[in-house]
Amino acid sequence: MNAKIWLSSPHMGGTEQNYVKDAFDTNWVAPLGPNVNGFENDLSLFLGEESHVAALSSGTAGLHLGLVLLGVKAGDEVICQSMTFSASANPIAYMGAIPVFVDSEAETWNMSPELLEEAIKDRIANGKKPKAIIPVHLYGMPAKMPEIMAISRRYGIPVLEDAAEALGSSIDGRKCGTFGDIGVLSFNGNKIITTSGGGALVSSDADVVKEARFLSTQARDEAPHYQHSKIGYNYRISNLCAGVGRGQMEVLAKRVEQRRAVYQQYVSRYGGAKGIHFVAEPAGYFSNRWLSTILIDPKEAGFTREDVRLALDKENIESRPLWKPMHLQPVFMEHPFYGNGVAESLFANGLCLPSGSNLVQADMDRIFAVLSQFFK
Numbered sequence: 001m002n003a004k005i006w007l008s009s010p011h012m013g014g015t016e017q018n019y020v021k022d023a024f025d026t027n028w029v030a031p032l033g034p035n036v037n038g039f040e041n042d043l044s045l046f047l048g049e050e051s052h053v054a055a056l057s058s059g060t061a062g063l064h065l066g067l068v069l070l071g072v073k074a075g076d077e078v079i080c081q082s083m084t085f086s087a088s089a090n091p092i093a094y095m096g097a098i099p100v101f102v103d104s105e106a107e108t109w110n111m112s113p114e115l116l117e118e119a120i121k122d123r124i125a126n127g128k129k130p131k132a133i134i135p136v137h138l139y140g141m142p143a144k145m146p147e148i149m150a151i152s153r154r155y156g157i158p159v160l161e162d163a164a165e166a167l168g169s170s171i172d173g174r175k176c177g178t179f180g181d182i183g184v185l186s187f188n189g190n191k192i193i194t195t196s197g198g199g200a201l202v203s204s205d206a207d208v209v210k211e212a213r214f215l216s217t218q219a220r221d222e223a224p225h226y227q228h229s230k231i232g233y234n235y236r237i238s239n240l241c242a243g244v245g246r247g248q249m250e251v252l253a254k255r256v257e258q259r260r261a262v263y264q265q266y267v268s269r270y271g272g273a274k275g276i277h278f279v280a281e282p283a284g285y286f287s288n289r290w291l292s293t294i295l296i297d298p299k300e301a302g303f304t305r306e307d308v309r310l311a312l313d314k315e316n317i318e319s320r321p322l323w324k325p326m327h328l329q330p331v332f333m334e335h336p337f338y339g340n341g342v343a344e345s346l347f348a349n350g351l352c353l354p355s356g357s358n359l360v361q362a363d364m365d366r367i368f369a370v371l372s373q374f375f376k
Contacts, residue, residue: 005366007318008190008291011255011358016247023243031217033239035246042249043185043200049178051202052209055242056216059164059186059199061235064091065212066160066182066201067132072097076131077336079119081111081143081162082325083343084136088162089326092134100130101327103339109279109346110143111135117151119338124155133159137166137176138323139352140192140259140290141279145171145179152181160184164199167192168256168288177202192255192290192357193248195241256288258357263289265364266353270294273375275301292355293322295346303374305351311370322350 019035028034040053047053056062072078074096080089082101092099102119105112116133123130133152135143145161152159161180163169169176177183183202187195201212214220219232237245248255270276277295281287296305305321312319324347327337354367 002316002366005317005354005359005363006356007320007352007354008356009358010189010194011356013247013251013254015250016244019243019246020240023239028239031236031238033242035239035242036237039195039237039242039245039249040200042246043202046249046252047175047178047202049174050204051178052204052206054201054209054212054216055237055245056199056201056212056235057237058197058235059162059184059188060087060091061216061233062184062186062199062201063088063134063160063162064094065215065233065235066184067091067095067097068215069182069208069211070132070158070160072131077123077128078132078134079116079123079130079157080134080326081136081138082327082337082339083109083138083323083346084162084326085164085323086326086329086331087164088134088136089332097131099326099332099335101325101332101335101337101339103325103337104138104342104346105144106342107279107282108141108143108285109138109342110141111148112340112342113144113147113151115338115340116148119336120151120155120157122338123336129155130157133157134162135159135180136162136164137169139293140166140169140288141281142166142169142171142176142285142287145176149179158182163202164188165191165290166288168252170286172284178204182208187245187248192259192288193245193252195237195245195248198237198241198245255357259289259292259355260287262355262357262359262364263292266292266294269368270371270375273301275299276375290355291352293350293352295349296351297349301374305349308371308374309351311373312367315366315370317354317367317370319354320352322346322352
């Protein structure tokens with residue numbers, strides 16, 4: 001059997017081992033150290049907008065800390081994009097809060113500003129003003145952040161921006177992760193760059209990031225003994241993982257270019273195929289194309305996304321349906337939802353194609369050999 005072609009596998013840049021070796025040589029193998037400081041500085045410089053960064057153990061940790069920092073309490077309601085991975089919504093449950101799910105709009109597949117405002121008005125009318133809004137940049141495509149932030153300010157509800165999939169994406173040159181009151185990044189193994197496992201919390205407010213660092217290291221007060229006035233968390237990234245991240249930051253721009261090139265190959269070959277639809281960038285939007293995705297209209301195409309997925313799988317090529325919306329998940333389906341059917345349609349007809357920056361042309365040719373049986 002041919003070697004496995006993965007959906008999105010880690011891709012080392014070549015210098016990561018230098019930073020990791022330095023950590024070993026200097027015995028900075030415990031949490032914190034020069035690589036953590038350097039990684040945070042690298043991210044701040046890349047994001048711009050006077051961004052301050054706390055490097056953490058995961059993007060999920062960042063979302064959890066973000067809710068803590070925004071003052072979310074048990075029983076509060078938090079609006080969350082329905083079309084996303086469960087990590088966007090799980091931290092709401094960690095807080096004992098109630099997720100209120102909002103559907104997508106068809107242009108970017110992300111949170112609909114119109115439905116967001118509808119949800120806010122209805123929750124307020126029911127006596128429960130939401131405490132936070134969590135939009136997501138799905139598959140690297142920026143959400144409509146200018147519109148979402150305008151609604152946020154109009155109703156005085158802060159935004160926790162889930163940019164886990166969107167490092168390197170932007171709107172009119174402004175980087176994703178810097179629009180919300182707090183932004184969150186992920187460096188999981190399948191992301192555009194990786195630290196093996198890791199994430200970051202981002203804010204233009206230095207005090208917010210300072211508090212995030214404090215809470216993420218068990219909220220230890222300044223004292224010669226262990227003293228705690230707040231509940232803390234073990235959420236800081238290790239100096240070893242941050243070393244991997246420093247090497248990855250050196251190739252981030254190249255990784256974005258490579259992912260976009262993979263996407264462009266799919267569009268060039270199949271952009272005009274009957275029943276096959278790609279999500280285009282709105283004017284001023286720039287997507288890192290973390291994953292290349294398609295929609296298959298079974299009535300137009302004569303086959304389903306599942307037909308294609310199974311054919312790829314038969315050739316040892318990994319693909320994946322789009323995220324199953326949160327309001328359809330058994331664990332969340334009893335919670336409020338404001339929708340128009342977009343997310344459900346995306347899930348029914350959408351497919352993520354192999355997108356790794358380490359795909360070579362022979363890999364792409366194997367993928368095309370399968371897809372061309374369907375896409376004519």
